[in-house]
Amino acid sequence: MKSxxxxxxxxxxTAAKKLNVYLGATPAEFQEGVVSRDELNALQTDPPEWLxxxxxxxxxxxxxxxxxxxxxxxxxxRAGITDPLTTEQINELKEQDPEWLQQERAxxxxxxxxAARVKDKAEQKAEAARLREQRR
Numbered sequence: 001m002k003s004x005x006x007x008x009x010x011x012x013x014t015a016a017k018k019l020n021v022y023l024g025a026t027p028a029e030f031q032e033g034v035v036s037r038d039e040l041n042a043l044q045t046d047p048p049e050w051l052x053x054x055x056x057x058x059x060x061x062x063x064x065x066x067x068x069x070x071x072x073x074x075x076x077x078r079a080g081i082t083d084p085l086t087t088e089q090i091n092e093l094k095e096q097d098p099e100w101l102q103q104e105r106a107x108x109x110x111x112x113x114x115a116a117r118v119k120d121k122a123e124q125k126a127e128a129a130r131l132r133e134q135r136r
């Protein structure tokens with residue numbers, strides 16, 4: 001006897017995170033139900049108008065706000081930004097370009113440079129080890 005495959009489901013908060021939207025701004029039926037993997041895939045491939053609108057104008061969750069400002073989530077916290085922001089608010093911050101934002105962008109750039117340096121060093125080490133192994 002074959003069993004029917006069950007559809008994997010997730011909480012609305014998980015689905016909202018995967019969709020990169022703020023759960024509190026989603027429709028009530030989305031917030032109150034469960035989302036199957038098939039429903040999530042459908043939302044990603046053919047988003048309804050409410051999802052397109054949220055992605056376009058927000059409010060956006062912290063990870064999206066941080067990415068649009070090109071800083072870390074920790075940088076948002078240090079700046080005292082704990083609430084979701086709309087696209088308009090994000091654009092205003094970009095235009096104002098406050099000192100804390102400049103500093104956080106510089107910090108983020110340095111973190112990325114250091115990560116790239118460490119990765120390059122690890123790759124060089126791996127390549128050297130591979131060459132030593134070939135000589136044996």
